[in-house]
Amino acid sequence: MKISEKQPLVFTIADRCKTCYTCIRECPAKAISMQNGQANVITERCIGCGNCVKVCTRKAKSFYNEEQQVLHLLKTNNNSIACVAPAFPAEFKEFKDHKIVVGMLKKLGFDKVVEVSFGADLVAMKYEELILSDDQKKYISSDCPAIVSYITKYYPQLTKFLAPIVSPLMAIVRVVKELYGEERKTVFIGPCIAKKTESDDPDYVLTFKEIRNIFDTENIKAEDCEPAEFDPPLGGRGAVFPISRGLINTIKIEENLIQGNIIVAEGRENFKEAINEFDNGYIDDHNLELLCCEGCIMGPGMFSEGKRYQNRAYITRYVKTKLKNLNIQDWENHFNRFQNINLNREFSQDDSRVKAPSEEEIEALYHKMGKHDKQDRLDCHACGYESCREHAIAVLRGLAEVDMCLPYTLDKLKNMVNELNTKNTKLETVQQALKQSEKLAHLGQLAAGIAHEINNPLGVVIMYSNIMLDEINPSDEAYEDLKLITEQALRCKKIVSGLLNFARKNKVKFTSVNIAEFINNCLKAVIIPANIEVEQKCYLSNFSTSIDEEQMTQAITNIIKNAIEAMPNGGKLSIELCNDKDNVEIKFQDTGTGIKDDDKDKLFTPFFTTKEFGKGTGLGLPTTYGIIKMHKGKIHVKSNSNPQKGETGTIFTIILPQLNEN
Secondary structure (H helix, E strand, C coil): CCCCCCCEEECCCCHHCCCHHHHHHHHHCCCEEHHHCCEEECCCCCCCCCCCHHHHCCCCCEECHHHHHHHHHHCCCCCCCCCCCCCCHHHCCCCHHHHHHHHCCCCCHCCCEEECCCHHHHHHHHHHHHHCCCCCCCEECCCCCHHHHHHHCCCCCHHHHHHEEHHHHHHHHHHHHHHCCCCCCEEECCCCCCCHHHCCCCCEEEEEEHHHHHHHCCCCCCCHCCCCCCCCCCCCCCHCCCCCCCCHHHCCCCCCCCCCCEEEEEEHHHHHHHHHHHHHHHHCEEEEEEECCCCHCCCCCCCCCHHHHHHHHHHHHHHHHHHHHHCCCHHHHHHHHHHCCCCECCCCCCCCCCCCHHHHHHHHHHCCCCCCHHHEEEEECCCCCCCCHHHHHHHHCCCHHHHHCCHHHHHHHHHHHHHHHHHHHHHHHHHHHHHHHHHHHHHHHHHHHHHHHHHHHHHHHHHHHHHHHHHCCCCHHHHHHHHHHHHHHHHHHHHHHHHHHHHHHCCCCCCEHHHHHHHHHHHHHHCCCCCCCEEEEEEEECCCCEEEEEHHHHHHHHHHHHHCCCCCCCCEEEEEEEECCCCCEEEEEEEECCCCCHHHHCCCCCCCCCCCCCCCCCHHHHCCCCCCHHHCCCEEEEEEEEEHHHCCEEEEEEECCCCCCC
């Protein structure tokens, strides 16, 4: 039976795969590629061992199913033969008598039910002849189809060492065809997936999982079936074939540690190590008995996997009982009849090796992944490969992805998180600025409307109060009242002017200035008390910048005045200038009382002030903010008002684009 490329033996069920890399880790042939987070079986590289099917807890790996074909066969052909693998006692543990299993198969529709173990008896005889005939020629057992595929694909130079003997299954098929007729259809039932691609004999292959499904589908129950014995030829010692050293036990060759002419290796890592050492000449004076699984009793087609030694115990108990009750004469008659049947087999190379990438390519990939030194190559196996080197080679061959490396992915994720945090911080700053700008825009419109509405009547009040003040005698009792009205009206006018300045959207008139001299002029425009020290630091490489001198003077003097007022008992005001090719930065740092944390978000809100009543309108910083924004600049504030957290004070930083004069 052959599997076509359109119907691969093992395949992935995409929506179940969760990218855990377990299948890659368990695949001895590394026949699984990871592309876009999807683990796919590469058919031409697959050896059919079924490890990926066995280890996938989500059942994302499945295999070619022949249940429907066999059901159709049983309903249309009364002469079909079931060939049952010797591992069946470990599968059907719930039945104390093997005759129940045979009865269920016959109830299902099989005309004959035979043991593959008789084929194992014949094959063991051929192995014995082969091993004892020539001490110089060494062989690798060929009864495991996954081992045969692995050697022909990945060690094609060792194909000549494969024992030229058919497997027990192929042997029993040849026997029953001769005994019962060539027209008979044969169905193998066992624990192995790889048997589905071993040869055209038998006609169909079912795993124990599949036959159990058929029993359920057809409602075949043990209590409804009549127990029956296997049909001849009955197997003998070949029934131990599925367990470790089964071939040796069947041949009855003593395993002599001194002579040491047979090495047994089983399991996905052990068999690979044995083949590699054989290829390198370390053990090429030994015969190899190899099994891909830990014995066929742990095959991927087992429905009730059980424990390894528990399964082994079920096999040995069955064999003991079987040999005790075996009709030796009948067995010998059949054995003698078929011992000369053709059990020869030939193997051809199927080289599936891929050219290894160069060391330069591997090193380049290491550097791309941040593995610059040997200590960075952890060989942690998290990617499913045995080493960082194997993973790198798989990536370069297109079988794996860089992101499969856990340390690399964690570092990449860490960098992404840091980058996101930085971007989030910047985004929050921008959002705050947008909110502030939007709020100020609305307040500006409101302020402008109010200012225009009250400006005219306020002018009338000021004009008539001044006329009355000029006409009245200073000694008159009403003089002081009129004077107070005039002063407060003027104060209102100042507030209205501030509102108009805040709300205005004047076009910025850029002129080129020496920014250091400009700051000096702003300092001269402000009265600085004797108890306040002013320190200037200049790190400018380019003194020329373009600003609206009138508006920027208002903004800078507002900040300087606020710094002075924050230091009523004296202190130090530091002004630092620096620039790069794009921006000029002006930093004002005072040692004043600082700004409370609750007040920081309100600094640029109109009419908000921390000054005493009557000493501030709350329009200075909002106006400054507006002027800076009109210059397409930025203004930042840092402040500490808690002496327990360090020195108190405030830092205003203005960043302006170093524009060329238009």
